[in-house]
Structures are given as structure tokens and as C-alpha cells.
Amino acid sequence: MxxxxxxxxxxxxxxxxxxxxxxxxxxxxxxxxxxxxxxxxxxxxxxxxxxxxxxxxxxxxxxxxxxxxxxxxxxxxxxxxxxxxxxxxxxxxxxxxxxxxxxxxxxxxxxxxxxxxxxxxxxxxxxxxxxxxxxxxxxxxxxxxxxxxxxxxxxxxxxxxxxxxxxxxxxxxxxxxxxxxxxxxxxxxxxxxxxxxxxxxxxxxxxxMPASAAEPALDPWYAELPDDRPLVLASLGSLVLSLPGMAEVLPAVVAALGELRCTAVLSLGGRTELAELIGSPPKNVHLTPFVPQRTVLATCDLFFTHAGFSSTREAVTAGVPMVALPAVADQPANAHRIAELGLGLRLDLEELTVAGIVDACQRVLVEPAYRWRVRAMQRQLLTxxxxxxxxxxxxxxxxxx
Missing domain, CATH: 3.40.50.2000 (Glycogen Phosphorylase B;)
Structure with a gap:
């Protein structure tokens, strides 16, 4: 054929x-x-x-x-x-x-x-x-x-x-x-x-989807992350961060992650210059130019995401609940569906605050029903x-x- x-x-x-x-x-x-x-x-x-x-x-x-x-x-x-x-x-x-x-x-x-x-x-x-x-x-x-x-x-x-x-x-x-x-x-x-x-x-x-033939090994610093608190992965995707004004939301995201009792890894979507915009992050927030997302998600408790479909699918595959901050294309519809199905919560860019991010992340981390529902869909997918x-x-x- x-x-x-x-x-x-x-x-x-x-x-x-x-x-x-x-x-x-x-x-x-x-x-x-x-x-x-x-x-x-x-x-x-x-x-x-x-x-x-x-x-x-x-x-x-x-x-x-x-x-x-x-x-x-x-x-x-x-x-x-x-x-x-x-x-x-x-x-x-x-x-x-x-x-x-x-x-x-x-x-x-x-x-x-x-x-x-x-x-x-x-x-x-x-x-x-x-x-x-x-x-x-x-x-x-x-x-x-x-x-x-x-x-x-x-x-x-x-x-x-x-x-x-x-x-x-x-x-x-x-x-x-x-x-x-x-x-x-x-x-x-x-x-x-x-x-x-x-x-x-x-x-x-x-x-x-098939599993990746060669999942990359994580950098050694991942092994040193604390084991006494949940791990949060935050990524808004390289395309979203290249849109006008979108990088300006990163300081609020970093500040919110710093207030949570968690360990957070924030991907800069390959744009290392964005670290200057953020400045010195809180001790519990680790900035990285790029993250092997599928590999890291398998170790996470929460995914803070722009709700692109590939990222959403990877979160479901890993059984990780989400807090979605959509910007463009199908992201708002994906984020609405995440919230509608109880797989996580949705935030609005036009009304974004540090307190709102903290509250949403805390709710999803504390309430086990979000994890239960995403893992139920994970089982449907994997079978x-x-x-x-x-x-x-x-x-x-x-x-x-």
C-alpha cells in the first residue's frame, strides 16, 4: 500500500x-x-x-x-x-x-x-x-x-x-x-x-498513539528534585510564547508557582532570553530552555499548560490532571473540554492573576477527583x-x- x-x-x-x-x-x-x-x-x-x-x-x-x-x-x-x-x-x-x-x-x-x-x-x-x-x-x-x-x-x-x-x-x-x-x-x-x-x-x-521509540533520558538535575512535595510541570508551548505579549504572562506564572508548596519545572519553549524577563525565580521553581515533555509528565502531579491538543493528549496518556491557560486556535475549546470533563481547571488570559493561578493549581493538586477522572480516561486510551x-x-x- x-x-x-x-x-x-x-x-x-x-x-x-x-x-x-x-x-x-x-x-x-x-x-x-x-x-x-x-x-x-x-x-x-x-x-x-x-x-x-x-x-x-x-x-x-x-x-x-x-x-x-x-x-x-x-x-x-x-x-x-x-x-x-x-x-x-x-x-x-x-x-x-x-x-x-x-x-x-x-x-x-x-x-x-x-x-x-x-x-x-x-x-x-x-x-x-x-x-x-x-x-x-x-x-x-x-x-x-x-x-x-x-x-x-x-x-x-x-x-x-x-x-x-x-x-x-x-x-x-x-x-x-x-x-x-x-x-x-x-x-x-x-x-x-x-x-x-x-x-x-x-x-x-x-x-x-505509539510510545516513542527512544524516550530521552532526563538531565541529572531532575533526580535531585525534592521528594516531599508534588511536582508541577509548566509549559505554554513555543508557538504561544512567540505571540505578541504572551511572554509577559510568565512572571505571574512563576510568582504563583513560587507561592505553592510544590516543586515546579517551567519550560521556556526554547527561548532562553525569556529568563531575563522572569529574573531570579523562587527557589522551588526551576527554569529550563526545553523539557522532554512526555518523559517528565510521567513523573508529575500537575501540568500547567496552554491546552494545545498534543500537550493535552500527552497529559491524558500520562494520567496527569491539568490547569489550562489557553491562548489561540483550538486551545480555548480544549481547555473548556478539560474543565467540562473534570480533568482539570481552566483560566482566562484576560483575567489572569497570581492569586487565580495559585487557587486553581492548589484545587487540582488537593482534590483527588481530578486525578481519578484523568486516569479513567488514561485507561480508556491505553486499552x-x-x-x-x-x-x-x-x-x-x-x-x-
Whole structure:
């Protein structure tokens, strides 16, 4: 079977889930390639996965730094209003329409050229990448969605018209159906209980991510952390910390962690210069440029997180309750679901205070029900089918066409 994976040229869209799927399929003897922008070439080379570079698809750095290019693809010039830390819903709808509209059209055109030589049997995309869906429809091959952002499906009613415009450009009939891009298989990466009933299409199945082949050893200083208090991991992610004004929340987070009777490890998301903004942290708070998150989470009692889906999934996998401080994209919806299911609590960036952070963290650390509920979902996840079954299900789609 020839499996073609498609992804926006964004690390968090490609690396955490699509590359493990690629390696699983390769290990089972299938031919696998990833179609994305040339900017991801080094990442794919390190992973040992074939790359089909799409010459006209821009990288994310280009889109963020070239206003004319962003305007050409229908992307907003500014994410946040001055003085605010959150993005208005209308701005995210504009971004969603750009990804389903002109960006998808550009992606599909390049992908169709590449596919004529590579000849995939099935195309698997991540939910922000619609070009793979369009190309698969044009080629008459089955397609599937690896669902790295479950709440992205809430955008589907707002993008149906632009998707149908792209279908028309490829001589495909309109569907008027927002769920059409998921019609063959929507592969979830958390148990069904994570998904609200409205986000459970008939094509949905749920899978367990494989464990990392080589979990990194922790630096020796982790072994010296105290054993007489809970361990809290705090990370807002590298992308969030790069957004305007977001780094300014770190001093409040550090001050709050300093007031808790805990040991805290705070990741700077690779941005070592942020240590100057924080200054000298309290003795119980340890700053680090980067943290091997999956490894450290397995040792933690609480995760203070921006509620990106990969981070949320990793916390559930480790059975660790959360305090969520969402900023952009699907993070607010993920944080709402965390609180709704009792897996932790949600904070609001626009009303953030040191006292509010302390209170939320203390409540989740002290109340055992948060831990019980997240560990119940952990058990559901760990007893689910793995990516080997997903590859088998993709072969079943091919067999039906």
C-alpha cells in the first residue's frame, strides 16, 4: 500500500502524530511519503520519511513575515487587538477559510502534480490541511483525517462554501456538507469520551498513539528534585510564547508557582532570553530552555499548560490532571473540554492573576477527583487499538475502492 500523508508546514501539525503514523506504516512494509512545503525537508530527513516537496506551498515563516503573501492567501494581518492576549472568533474563522480556500487550492494543485508520479493508494491528512482531501477526491482514492485538532471540526460549517469553490475548480461537484472531508475515516487520538456528541461522525474511530521509540533520558538535575512535595510541570508551548505579549504572562506564572508548596519545572519553549524577563525565580521553581515533555509528565502531579491538543493528549496518556491557560486556535475549546470533563481547571488570559493561578493549581493538586477522572480516561486510551490497527483500517479503505 502506498500511503501519502499531507500536513501544513507546521512542526506541531506534522511531527507529534503524522510522523509516528509514517514510521508505523513503514515498519509494516508500506511505502510512505509526506507531501508538504519545502520548509519541512530537514524535519522529514531526520525522521527518515520520504518528502514530496510542494513548490508553491509557502512555509509558515514566509506567511508570517510577508504581508503581501498573507494577503494573497486570505490570512489576517494581525491576530490580536492591541493590549489583548486572545484572538477574536471572527479572526479564527478568517484563518480557517483561508486554509480551506486559497491555501487548500494551492496545496491540491501541487499535490496532484506530485501524485501523478507517486500514485498513492490512500491520502491521510491533518485537519488544517484540506488540499489532501481535494486531491484525493479528484484522483478517486480514499482519504482519512488524522485528528490532531478535534475542535477544528467546529469550523466546518464556516468553510463549506470555500471548500466547494475549490472543488468546482477541480471539476468536482459541490457537497454542501461540512463533514464530507471526514467521510471515509476520522482517526481520533483520544477516546470517544473526549469528543462532544456533536463531533462524533459515523466515520470516527479512535486510536492509541505509539510510545516513542527512544524516550530521552532526563538531565541529572531532575533526580535531585525534592521528594516531599508534588511536582508541577509548566509549559505554554513555543508557538504561544512567540505571540505578541504572551511572554509577559510568565512572571505571574512563576510568582504563583513560587507561592505553592510544590516543586515546579517551567519550560521556556526554547527561548532562553525569556529568563531575563522572569529574573531570579523562587527557589522551588526551576527554569529550563526545553523539557522532554512526555518523559517528565510521567513523573508529575500537575501540568500547567496552554491546552494545545498534543500537550493535552500527552497529559491524558500520562494520567496527569491539568490547569489550562489557553491562548489561540483550538486551545480555548480544549481547555473548556478539560474543565467540562473534570480533568482539570481552566483560566482566562484576560483575567489572569497570581492569586487565580495559585487557587486553581492548589484545587487540582488537593482534590483527588481530578486525578481519578484523568486516569479513567488514561485507561480508556491505553486499552484502545494502536496505529497498527489504523494502518489496517487504511488498507480496508483501499480495498473498498
Amino acid at each position: 502506498r500511503i501519502l500523508l499531507t500536513s501544513q508546514p507546521i512542526y506541531s501539525h506534522l511531527v507529534p502524530a503524522l510522523l509516528p503514523l509514517a514510521r508505523t506504516a513503514q515498519a509494516l512494509g508500506h511505502d510512505v511519503a509526506v507531501a508538504t512545503a519545502a520548509s519541512m525537508a530537514d524535519e522529514l530527513a531526520r525522521a527518515g520519511v520520504a518528502h514530496l516537496p510542494l513548490p508553491h506551498v509557502p512555509g509558515q515563516t514566509e506567511l508570517r513575515t510577508d504581508p503581501r503573501l498573507a494577503e494573497r492567501f486570505g490570512l489576517p494581518q494581525r491576530l490580536m487587538a492591541p493590549g489583548r492576549h486572545t484572538v477574536e472568533p471572527t479572526v479564527w474563522q478568517q484563518i480557517a477559510r483561508a486554509y480551506a480556500g486559497p491555501i487548500a487550492g494551492c496545496f491540491a494543485a501541487d499535490l496532484l502534480d506530485a501524485a501523478r508520479d507517486w500514485r498513492p493508494d490512500v491520502i491521510v491528512r491533518e485537519p488544517a490541511e484540506y488540499g489532501g482531501y481535494l486531491a484525493a477526491e479528484r484522483l478517486g482514492v480514499p482519504h482519512a483525517t488524522l485528528d490532531i485538532a478535534p475542535f477544528a471540526a467546529e469550523d466546518l460549517p464556516h468553510v463549506v462554501d470555500v471548500l466547494d469553490e475549490q472543488r468546482a475548480a477541480l471539476d468536482l461537484p459541490p457537497t454542501g456538507d461540512g463533514w464530507h472531508p471526514h467521510r471515509h475515516l476520522r482517526a481520533g487520538l483520544l477516546p470517544e469520551t473526549w469528543y462532544p456528541p456533536s463531533l462524533r461522525p459515523a466515520s470516527a474511530r479512535y486510536y492509541r 484502545g487499538p494502536g496505529f497498527e490497527q489504523l494502518v489496517e483500517d487504511l488498507a480496508g479503505l483501499v480495498g473498498q475502492h
